[in-house]
Amino acid sequence: MVYTRKNQRDLTASERRRFVAAVLELKRRGEYDEFVRTHIDYYTADGGGRLRTAHMTPSFLPWHRRFLLEFERALRRIDGTVTVPYWDWTRDNSPASSIWAEDFMGGNGRRSDLRVTTGPFAYGGGKWTVKYAMTEVSYLTRDLGRPGDPIALPTAGQLEEVMRERTYDTAPWNSTSPSGFRNRLEGWAPGSGNDRFRIHNRVHRWVGGLMLGGGSVNDPVFWLHHSFVDLVWSRWQQRNPGAAYLPATPPPVGDAQYRKVIARHQPMQPWGVTPAEMADHSQLYRYA
Amino acid sequence: MPFPRRVALRSLFALAVTAVTGGALGRIAVRAPEARATDPYAFDEMYAGRRIRGLTGPDGEPVALVDGRPLHLMRCADGGWVTPLDHYESRPTPLAATRTAVDAAGSAPLSRYAAAHGDHTEPTGGTPRGVHA
Helix, strand or coil, X not given: CCEEECEHHHCCHHHHHHHHHHHHHHHHCCHHHHHHHHHHHCCCCCCCCCCCCCCCCXXXXXXXXXXXXXXXXHHHHHCCCCCCCEXXXXXXXXXXXXXXXXCCCCCCECCCCCEECCCCCCHHHCXXXXXCCCECCCCCECCCCCCCCCCCCCCHHHHHHHHCCCCCCCCCCCCCCCCCHHHHHHXXXXXXXXXXXXXXXXXXXXXXXXXXXXXXXXXXXXXXXXHHHHHHHHHXXXXXXXXXXXXXXXXCCCCCCCCCCCCCCCCECCCCECCHHHCCCCCCEEEC | CCCCHHHHHHHHHHHHXXXXXXXXXXHHHCCCHHHHHHCCCCEEEEECXXXXXXXXXXXXXXXXXXXXXXXXXXXXXXXXXXXXXXXXXXXXXXXXXXXXXXXXXXXXXXXXXXXXXXHXXXXXXXXXXXXXX
16 A cells, blocks of 8 residues: 655654654664664765765665665554655755754754754663764764854755756766766765755755764664655656666676666665666655 | 775774784884885874874775774765765865864764775675674
């Protein structure tokens, strides 16, 4: 049965409570931290010789679509009414937005050490001890808007520019791809200052703290962010019904991207599904 | 079979957190001055209260140490470098990337996960979840 992912701002108090409770239960069981580990394990930058499955690569979108689905399935085994809500950061674009309320994601980090001290994921509450992070912190951290060097969330206009791309991705299939929907949405850009951080990447930077690095999944807002990124991809697919995932076939021997990217019908680890198999989610979920 | 870099880095981490003065890491990091002078990735400075050092790692790649703990430097296609601490800002040099990592770390010590990243995509194989604690 097809279920619905909602805008987090439209959740009822009960829906908010049930989502948070399911996430906390997943954490209690130790399953949450396996998702954190998977994301760490699959981070590969694009200047080396390794296969890139999750970032700086065409399969950024289908890999995260599947990652989100796995997480959602785990939540729904705990509470079958729960789905992963999305955070439309073009609208709810301030530290004062209700997404950061005490009954949901909790608030900003404190100034001294960026530790989140409010809400269900505050370390002091005893239910959210960070296990896998890049530093030896055991608490969630945030630096919303990076007040020391302010940065704004992406605007609706900036997102619409990305939506006007007509091709899924282009060579060299990495963070330097000059056009194409995937790299524009992932948000790599040349230049200097905050202009380098676009769309998806910019949101990670805006939240700050653990969301900046390999431990980003430790912040539950990761899922709400990626639910919206997935929604944007879904809407783009609807607008461009003929624009399938690229590359359609693997880059050949001699190509700089040979064996470094996933083509349309190649399996993505750790699940062994292909980008083509992740293209259509209409039998699983829809966005409201 | 070549010695996988992640194993080397993990060993480096183990050394870094247990080494006493004069140990193996000390020999790597505190090389003779003439060796350091020819190491293109060598740096050694205090930044934001942390001691950061750079050296050439086992496969000729740059390795950074923050207060003696290894930091994985990942090359980007734009020619820059990112670290596990900050995935989103490609910096022009290993030194600049290390400073950015320190900015993200605050005062917290680096964990073992900062030393190796993306293990699952390592072409030399290895067990899945190879760096599980």
